[in-house]
Amino acid sequence: MKILVPVKRVIDYNVKVRIKTDQTDVDLTNTKMAMNPFCEIAVEEAVRLKEKGVATEIVAVSIGPKACQEQIRNAMALGADRGIHVECDGFPESLQVAKILAKLVEQEQPGLVLVGKQSIDSDNNQTAQMLSALAKIPQGTFASAVDVEGDKVKVTREIDGGLQTLKLTLPAVISTELRLNEPRYAKLPDIMKAKRKPLAVMTTEELGVDIAPRVNTLKVTPPPSRSAGVKVESVAELVAKLRDEAKVIS
Amino acid sequence: MSILIYAEHDNAQLKAETHKLVTAASEIGGEVHVLVAGAGCAAVASQASAISGVSKVIVADNSVYAHQLAENIAELVLSLAGGYTHILAAATTTGKNFMPRVAALLDVVQLSDVIGIESADTFIRPIYAGNAIATVQSSDKVKVLTVRATSFDAAPEGNSAAVEAIDSVFENTQVTFEGDEMVKSDRPELTAANIIISGGRGMQDGEHFAMLERIADKLGAAVGASRAAVDAGFVPNDMQVGQTGKIVAPELYIAVGISGAIQHLAGMKDSKVIVAINKDPEAPIFQVADYGLEADLFAALPELESALG
């Protein structure tokens, strides 16, 4: 079985974003970039499925500017066999990404598509669900466990209130939750080997997907700031403040 | 303009998110309909019809909707979409699960986690874990939104809107429900609680969460957790507060043994009053806390419990 893993280039999760002074956008110049953490979990799961003999080939896909090839190479260092870079200016909206991925699903015919649950930049949490709808294959979102059983996959999902288990007919789309696994680090020899793995580049025109944005960002502003309050010396003082000053307990 | 709201419920009880979405819808303006999809959910439909501002409740009561599987719900919503300018669902795991499918099948974008309504086509939403707030305008014919309920007040009750049953059945055979493990608790739900006390890695193990639970019971509070506490298996996933967990905004949030990573702050920094109990004076949580207590939690929590009487 082939597994397709879309990996997105995003701001490193440790970095706090800056906002441009003209409030048109966030400022990413000279910002440390990385693979979206949920995509790392997706790559790891694909590699584990290959190690178990369930998967035979892992294809990493990234959509966006040339620099996204870094994240594809990173996925290859972790165990992806080949890469596809769909090159375009900037990052398309989730709907467009899903349309591009749907074309690639048609071309590649994977048994599974392992997608991150959410990009930590747009915080959209949409692509997997949209891809599932467009490619007409079932979805298992927010997965904390994945078991392939013949032509089906059992997915444990983290939902409000607890856990839910679904059985999906393959091919299927799965989006990864934090608890699915703990991603490994790439080893130096694997990073070297990744440089020689095949990486195909294509354009959105070739795939026939219009990526003109539907959403116009009018402004981007900092959130209302919250300043540090006071330090209290004791539990008694804390309780008194909460009762008498903040009046949030009785 | 007419707006369709997808009701948040568990077949027995309508959730407060729905009342809050009605307020969001009233800020957009136009007629508001509520869709209740489930199995044995008649009571939910009548609860929805009581919300002021709702002019019609549509009920799709069928066993195929019992677990609100995304494939089936999306087709149901799509079958009704024709008459609406806006479709809203709460940004819960249910809304996040099916709504992007509705958007994709309508060929429109989805605006996720909307926290403010500027006009019928312009909305406010957080990005980058809430470290930036974007004002976005959508040119799509239908606006598909998931709404962060904590950003809106609940619409009052005192109505009795017409309830209309529909019998359309959409059943995708590529997916089957196998089972669930729901967390049972007598405490309020995190997203509805006025007071939340959360524990982090500093709690050391799951058993120590009993100290938070005893305090929660005195305060009528819900108990939450950081990702580190959930990953370590101290408590169930359902309790994770943060960018990728639950977003909460209670009157009082007490963070115990939580460092205050940006991903955690993203989920709780809109709380009215924040208390931090941490033994590390440099912990970033103190930068957002109204009241910071620098202390060992194992000494502070029993004291807090007895101080609350």
Ligand SMILES: Cc1cc2nc3c(=O)[nH]c(=O)nc-3n(C[C@H](O)[C@H](O)[C@H](O)COP(=O)(O)OP(=O)(O)OC[C@H]3O[C@@H](n4cnc5c(N)ncnc54)[C@H](O)[C@@H]3O)c2cc1C
């Ligand atoms: C993609 C992604 C998504 C994430 N999403 C979330 C999310 O939704 N929610 C979330 O919470 N995190 C999330 N995280 C994780 C986040 O980055 C932090 O790792 C996490 O919040 C840390 O949890 P913590 O504060 O409990 O643990 P730590 O950072 O280890 O902090 C423990 C704290 O406990 C204090 N402490 C220890 N012992 C005691 C004691 N005896 N008494 C008093 N204080 C004590 C320490 O001083 C320390 O400050 C995410 C990370 C990523 C990469």
Ligand SMILES: Nc1ncnc2c1ncn2[C@@H]1O[C@H](COP(=O)(O)O)[C@@H](O)[C@H]1O
């Ligand atoms: N530009 C992109 N290139 C590759 N994968 C993407 C891209 N955008 C989104 N994805 C995938 O979709 C997931 C969720 O993104 P989103 O729906 O935008 O929050 C990510 O974790 C990726 O797996």
